Amino acid sequence: MSAPVWSFLGPAGTFSEMALRAVAPAAVDVEPCPDVPTALDRVREREAASAVVPIENSVEGGVNATIDNLIASSPLVITAEVAIPITFVLAGRAGTRLEDVRAVSTHPHAWAQCRGWAHANLPDAVYVASTSTSAPAKALAEGSETGFQAVLCNPLAAQQYGLDVIAGGVADNPDAVTRFVVISRPGRVCEPTGADKTTLMVQLPHDRAGALLDMLEQFSARGVNLSRIESRPVGDSLGRYRFSIDIEGHIREERVQAAFIGLHRTCPMVRFLGSYPRLDGRPVVVSAGTSDKDFTVARAWVADVLAGRTL
């Protein structure tokens, strides 16, 4: 029997691989993919059991490629999450000095997170965009004609590609963190752990004011708290939105189901994208009147009322 196959946002050495190593230290059969859609399609095509991709950065916000792709094709669900501190080094071929650097390459998100340092320390350097943080590191290591002398990448990539670290700690925000998720094909939903999170995508009705308020009340009316909300355009015209949302709790819990039922009734589209243990392990606080027992007792009471057994 073969080991589970993992796909991830490659190439080797990306923060995504660091995330994969964090959730599956023993994984051997891993496949770097050129972009998020490809990594997820590997799971859809049953070529991989799970994919590890970024979903949210504390500085740059949601990762649109992941958020949008999760609902773009056949269903996938999130089964775990992990947060990776985002640290960057300026790396180059052996012997490269800071003053040799006239052009720097990296992913635009990484550039956005090191722009202040680069402005102060490499005021004249040109920025060359790349599709990942490690692709330019690989190019530099391979000795090809790159048009840049240094890359901003994570320490793992510099090490894997045998580059020298010219400068470390170059991120403008030393506390930056990216959250990665493990994504699989849906199956029977697991049992709650008591410290769970649920991800969903919901599209607002667009024909009336207050639709966002109404949608949020579907959660608040059941005591369900949101821990993340990202707006995404529906794509057909300006002014129409979907929301990618994380809530505290598990879809096997009554209050979460009640919220989902409310959304399904009132919104043109709602997609369940997984219930999974939250990375901080902190138990969800269930407010008064919203426990599973509160729901089952209330339903039994209504059944009694209908039967005339009691009031």
Added chain:
Amino acid sequence: MSAPVWSFLGPAGTFSEMALRAVAPAAVDVEPCPDVPTALDRVREREAASAVVPIENSVEGGVNATIDNLIASSPLVITAEVAIPITFVLAGRAGTRLEDVRAVSTHPHAWAQCRGWAHANLPDAVYVASTSTSAPAKALAEGSETGFQAVLCNPLAAQQYGLDVIAGGVADNPDAVTRFVVISRPGRVCEPTGADKTTLMVQLPHDRAGALLDMLEQFSARGVNLSRIESRPVGDSLGRYRFSIDIEGHIREERVQAAFIGLHRTCPMVRFLGSYPRLDGRPVVVSAGTSDKDFTVARAWVADVLAGRTL
């Protein structure tokens, strides 16, 4: 087999009897009761199948004796409603003229509804309170020493007791109407007609601001409209309230059940007081996303999600 026994707020000739005749024209076995609690206790004691009592007047508001008694003792439910126009005549013994009237008796609610007319037409007359609109009519008819020369009562009472009408149309508000309800012991709840009303009593949590708003949102979150709301003190101290509420819809409808479940979870007391056809027969408008089908489809979808069958 005996005919069903009806109790009502007596004595004979009250608006309650008019209401009883409206809902059960053929009733023969009827029993006038001295007050609302007695009329309802006759039903609780199985001495009557149903009671007819007032619950709301368009001028004076809720009838507290009825509202409070419905939850004061063993459970009862409302099974029907009827509205009776409230018209008053000034009546006296044969030959009494307006200028002979130095004192007038009636129920305080009736007095409140004719005060303007009395002030204008009997400026010097004294008001003598009574426990019903027909008790003083009966007293006058019996020739006892009453201390008043005229009564404000409904035309039926004047006729039944053989009094002369001194002046008709004496109500300050000619459109006044009182709503009466038929009250029975609870049993299996009947099927909806599509034009139903549900009555309930709910007590607010008293330890937090916004409790009334939260309670009302249990209805609005499910598209359930209120047609009546009356505040009543809980009785143990100032500032603590119950609310007597009529909603549009039937407890066998999903959105109404969802609201009841929400109330049961979040309020210290909720009592179901009957689902019954509304007197105007107007079908309830079910807003988008709140039909029974919307609920069952949404619940089936959640079940599919849990089973991993589909998303």
Added chain:
Amino acid sequence: MSAPVWSFLGPAGTFSEMALRAVAPAAVDVEPCPDVPTALDRVREREAASAVVPIENSVEGGVNATIDNLIASSPLVITAEVAIPITFVLAGRAGTRLEDVRAVSTHPHAWAQCRGWAHANLPDAVYVASTSTSAPAKALAEGSETGFQAVLCNPLAAQQYGLDVIAGGVADNPDAVTRFVVISRPGRVCEPTGADKTTLMVQLPHDRAGALLDMLEQFSARGVNLSRIESRPVGDSLGRYRFSIDIEGHIREERVQAAFIGLHRTCPMVRFLGSYPRLDGRPVVVSAGTSDKDFTVARAWVADVLAGRTL
């Protein structure tokens, strides 16, 4: 210069007089009135500076005669409040024994509060309604032919009319309390004390669902808490309501003004009925972001924005 004249709900010896004595112990020029509208009209007619009338009982709820009259004619405002414990005695002419009592008279509200005791101790006695708790005491004391042998009244009335107490502590709820208010003609509104209450009446728009929820949000959006809410029919047909409301705070406070402005904009009728010190003297808790300073700073910021001075 003459002493201020007080009107109150008479006759002498009522709980209203007890309330008047509590707020103005030195008052000498006092006038008992036969009913609440008369007591209030004395103020409107400038025959009295202030009236003392009941507004709310912890068992029976709002006093409709007071609540409705406050907005029925020319404007009046509440300037103070006081709570009086409601205690009843069964009193009669000298020598009357419990077994002699075949009929008892009192005000219907008083009867409602002693019904349990009467049922247990005077099961066969007839109830004779009266317009106040002390009117029948006066009648009994005057030796007229009353048709009843005992009255339920407060201890003060029994003493004032020289009646014997047949039984004391006859109220079913020994903690019952009635809140009385001092009512005057409006003038420039006084400064807040920091522990104030404001009374108002507001009529709901009747042409849309959720009107009550919307009205309550005018308060909650500004952090204003309600301490009392009573529904009253508008009077023209069933299903249309006004609400008599007490809120925590003073109309000279910004958050209260903002709520009033919101009500004025969105409701067909709103009446200010007085800001006055609350009887418990407890300072109002002002939630974050709703202090006067928060409002003035925010307004100044908007002015700066408009002028382009800063953002």
Added chain:
Amino acid sequence: MSAPVWSFLGPAGTFSEMALRAVAPAAVDVEPCPDVPTALDRVREREAASAVVPIENSVEGGVNATIDNLIASSPLVITAEVAIPITFVLAGRAGTRLEDVRAVSTHPHAWAQCRGWAHANLPDAVYVASTSTSAPAKALAEGSETGFQAVLCNPLAAQQYGLDVIAGGVADNPDAVTRFVVISRPGRVCEPTGADKTTLMVQLPHDRAGALLDMLEQFSARGVNLSRIESRPVGDSLGRYRFSIDIEGHIREERVQAAFIGLHRTCPMVRFLGSYPRLDGRPVVVSAGTSDKDFTVARAWVADVLAGRTL
């Protein structure tokens, strides 16, 4: 006197330049900038009167570089908006055929919008990321060694750089549109036109559930509709958000000011980012009770109440 200077997101031939030409057809003194922050800093440094930058794409969503920079440094405001249809062509040096294309370059947002076409028509082509849609067009035109044979750019860029169109209409969504804004230094806010939009950024309190709901109620309580909402991370840790919002209406209108005052009172940060005519010219619908007159009448009424002039 010199002509106003415009900065825009360059290089020449971008959609930003198309937007600039749409709002200022006669502009001659224009300066392409390498990125959005630079374009906006030109305005801050008084080197340009206004900048034209993208803010929202109907497919890809908000333009983070613009949204985040608007509040990152000294204040700027939006003074106008324009929408530009996003059309792409595949262009190359003269004589390039589809089968010659082994690598394609463009901005990642453009790539995202043509990915479907590329996948179908250039299944084996490699994607080379670039910082704009016209930079690679320029590089190709200049004949440098680019590593790609074709670019995805707008028709204007192909024309300006003298490239051949290999294929037109290659966008997956032919209705895609990007909204651009004109940004200037703040000054006295202009008068409303009646068909205006206001942009703001507001940060949520992060220490309580329901903060987003509360924030949205500041708008709904005054009848102010949202036409756009984008979440952005505050940047210091996961789970803390700011929202970039467009509302219907002008800050010189009372209801908008009331909403701003409410936000200023209850949120840790709110920034006004401009009131300006909306591009569709459609007059804003002012709901009942929220017109300027409603506010001024209500305020005058409260002033009367305080002075005791009337109720």
